[in-house]
Amino acid sequence: MMDQDVIVRSEGACGRLTLNRPRALHALTLGMCREIIAALLAWKADPAIAAVTIDHAGERGFCAGGDIRLLYESLRSGGNALDFFRTEYRMNQLLFSFAKPVVCFMDGIVMGGGAGLATPCRYRVATEATIFAMPETGIGLFPDVGGGRFLSHLPGYTGEWLALTGARLNGADCLAVGLATHYLPREALDDVKRKIAKSPSSIETILSEASIAPHEASIKKPRGEIDRLFAGDRVEDIVAALKADVSPWAAQQLAEIKKKSPRSCKVALRQLAEGRKLAQFSDNMRMEYRIVSRLLAKPDFREGVRAFIIDKDNCPHWSPPRFEDVMDDEIDAIFAPLPEDQEWTPLGEAKHGQL
Numbered sequence: 328m329m330d331q332d333v334i335v336r337s338e339g340a341c342g343r344l345t346l347n348r349p350r351a352l353h354a355l356t357l358g359m360c361r362e363i364i365a366a367l368l369a370w371k372a373d374p375a376i377a378a379v380t381i382d383h384a385g386e387r388g389f390c391a392g393g394d395i396r397l398l399y400e401s402l403r404s405g406g407n408a409l410d411f412f413r414t415e416y417r418m419n420q421l422l423f424s425f426a427k428p429v430v431c432f433m434d435g436i437v438m439g440g441g442a443g444l445a446t447p448c449r450y451r452v453a454t455e456a457t458i459f460a461m462p463e464t465g466i467g468l469f470p471d472v473g474g475g476r477f478l479s480h481l482p483g484y485t486g487e488w489l490a491l492t493g494a495r496l497n498g499a500d501c502l503a504v505g506l507a508t509h510y511l512p513r514e515a516l517d518d519v520k521r522k523i524a525k526s527p528s529s530i531e532t533i534l535s536e537a538s539i540a541p542h543e544a545s546i547k548k549p550r551g552e553i554d555r556l557f558a559g560d561r562v563e564d565i566v567a568a569l570k571a572d573v574s575p576w577a578a579q580q581l582a583e584i585k586k587k588s589p590r591s592c593k594v595a596l597r598q599l600a601e602g603r604k605l606a607q608f609s610d611n612m613r614m615e616y617r618i619v620s621r622l623l624a625k626p627d628f629r630e631g632v633r634a635f636i637i638d639k640d641n642c643p644h645w646s647p648p649r650f651e652d653v654m655d656d657e658i659d660a661i662f663a664p665l666p667e668d669q670e671w672t673p674l675g676e677a678k679h680g681q682l
Contacts, residue, residue, distance in 0.1 A: 333362040334384070338524035340377040342370040347384045352391035355440045360414045363444075364674070367421050378527035379425070380520060381444060382432040388458070389432070392439025395466065399632040402623065412471070412619050413671060415440060416612045419473050420673045423447035423608045428530055430523060432516055433457050433498075433507060443472025446506065447608075450534060453507035454516070455541070457498035464591040465493050466635060467627030467645070469618055474595075475602030476611045481505065483554035485546070490595040491557070491565065492583040499541035509534045510541045549576055556580070560600070562592045562650050588627040588643070589650045593658050594618060601662065609673050614662065616671030621661040 334345040344363060346353035370376040383389045393411065401408045422429060422444065431448040433441075437459045445451050453459075461470035461478065470478055470490045478486030481504050488494060501507035511519060515537045522533045546553075556577060559565040562584075569581040584592065598618065605611045622628060626646045634643035647653055664670065 331362075332356065332359045333366075335362060335366045337370075337376060339527070340375060341524040341527045342366065342373075342376045342379040343520075343524070344379065344381045345384055346382070346390055349383075349385035349387055351394060352388050352436055353383050353441070354391050354394040355415065355444075356394050356397060357411045357414055360411070360418045364414070364418050364421060367418075367425060368674075371425065371427070376427065378427055378523065378530060379429045380432070380523060381429065381448065382516075382520065383434070386435070388436030388441075388456075389434055390438070390441025390444060391436050392441055395632055396636055399629060399637070402629060408623055409620055412616060415443065415472065416616055416671060417674050419443045419447055420609055420612055423473070424673075428527070430530060430534070432520075433459070433501065434513060434516060439463060439470075440472055442474070442477070446473055446477040450509065450530060451501075451507045452509045452511055452516075452519075452534065453498035453501040453541075454511055454513040455498055456513050457496075457501055457507070459496040459501050459506060460493055461489050462493035464491060464587040464595055466631030467588040467591055467625070467629070467643075468622055468631075469591050469595045469598055469615075471615045471619055473608065473611060473615075475598045475615055476605070476608055477506070479599040479602035483550065484557040485550070485553055486599050487557040487565070487596060488553045488580070490599060491562070491587065491592050492580055493587070494580075494583070497545060499544040500546040502541060503544035503546055509538045511537050512539055552576055560596075562589070562596055565596075566650065588631060588645050589647060590625065590627055590645070590653050590657070591622070593650065593653050594622065594661055597658055597662065612673075613671045617663065617665055618661055620665060620669070 332348050334347050336343050398408045429448040430450040431445040432452045433445050434454045435456050437445055461474055463470050478490055485504055498510055502510045519537050523530055556568045557565055569577045602611055630643050
């Protein structure tokens with residue numbers, strides 16, 4: 328069992344999912360998403376299971392996202408990388424709509440697809456080791472896996488800041504902005520997991536009793552600047568506001584945005600604006616599937632992975648290279664509906680029995 332990428336088992340009335348690819352920082356594969364879906368569906372129908380926990384093996388981190396290298400290689404070989412996103416988004420939707428309580432232990436690195444596993448869960452536990460980020464605009468993608476919903480619902484313009492800069496939050500920050508529901512010391516996690524497995528009906532009490540007050544959240548200091556400088560409707564407006572500000576903090580944010588794919592930044596800003604209007608999580612996932620199906624056909628994803636993961640020269644050549652060269656009609660086309668037989672659907676509406 329320890330050789331499996333996802334360890335699936337039950338303890339008492341609790342179903343347990345443990346990500347188990349420590350060398351890859353538990354990066355998600357298509358097979359892992361399918362295993363998680365299968366386990367959740369089985370526990371959903373099992374009256375003996377009252378709750379579910381999600382954690383990771385080893386010490387390095389919860390989940391660094393989807394396995395980008397595998398997706399890159401699939402695209403280069405002519406494979407259908409969309410199978411992964413279709414399935415991952417169905418996993419996200421299943422977690423969001425899961426009737427039984429799910430506890431995710433956001434210990435260590437929580438990025439991209441890891442956030443997609445964590446944010447739909449009813450209970451999200453951060454620790455002093457938590458590092459949360461959505462860095463996708465830096466590799467030519469966008470903050471998907473529900474980012475259009477959870478980022479757009481963060482206080483003020485925090486979501487825009489995270490999406491455009493790839494900034495990292497610590498555990499105290501996650502609690503302060505609502506990405507985490509509880510903050511626990513890392514050393515308490517094993518005991519808490521044992522207690523939940525023994526008494527899943529007492530999750531709220533168990534987590535509350537083990538919670539501690541974190542140090543002051545680092546995000547509190549720049550919150551005013553975030554809301555003032557990242558409120559623009561266009562990326563060009565945000566860039567102009569950052570350029571006009573004389574503070575070192577603004578200069579740092581501007582430097583980060585300039586590293587990102589211009590197309591991806593414009594997509595992310597539009598994604599969050601649209602996400603605020605969508606009442607259903609499934610509508611958001613349908614939107615994100617439309618986006619990813621178009622962006623995978625653009626050159627920036629492959630160029631971003633080449634620059635940061637394959638060749639590691641950290642010098643991507645974005646196409647187009649400037650924000651002003653990304654036209655509104657191209658962004659409109661990226662968000663446009665797909666042909667009906669290609670649209671994303673939740674599991675209950677899955678066509679051809681696909682996961």
